[in-house]
Amino acid sequence: MRYSIKIGEQTYSVELDNLEARPVVAMVNGEKIEVWPEEETPVALPEKPADQSSLRQSDNRPSEIPLGMPPASSRGVAAPIPGVIIEIKVAAGQSVNRGDELCVLEAMKMKNSIRAGRSGVIGHILVSTGDQVRHNQILMEFTD
Incomplete structure (x- = not known):
């Protein structure tokens, strides 16, 4: 999945592969980053969203974090x-x-x-x- 994420005034292009893999591999502006998420509270990830119109994948609208x-x-x-x-x-x-x-x-x-x-x-x-x-x-x- 590919996202545009805005933090402050900076926008990042982020591509994520398997969110259940450890480590999670993220490509941030072309740089590979391995992330080891801490799982303090179990989170159920949807297998496949029924309505994908709510996802913001590569639509050039950054998310505000x-x-x-x-x-x-x-x-x-x-x-x-x-x-x-x-x-x-x-x-x-x-x-x-x-x-x-x-x-x-x-x-x-x-x-x-x-x-x-x-x-x-x-x-x-x-x-x-x-x-x-x-x-x-x-x-x-x-x-x-």
Whole structure:
């Protein structure tokens, strides 16, 4: 399957083969990347969608992926992609509003702003600058 994915102002051409294989092989702008998805919650993948009109395959309409935007009820901010923390913009005890930049994660030589998915007070920062993080790893938690 081929997709156009937009992250911030950058658009990527992504081609995925077998999503059930380990590792999943993705071609991102012509570069081969092997991904080892973590399966914390079982997800049932459809065998073959009945209506393929809902899929956005190679139609040149990029998907918008909001990085670091967990559900409003979430206490933790998870890494949306694997990478390296290159800057932390907040401190424990600091109040933040939805959309505020919390940290910067570098992945594939791209800097990605991780933003607050809700307003609240930062309780714990679980990473440091220079840390390598996994997909879905909790980076920081809100107090409430």
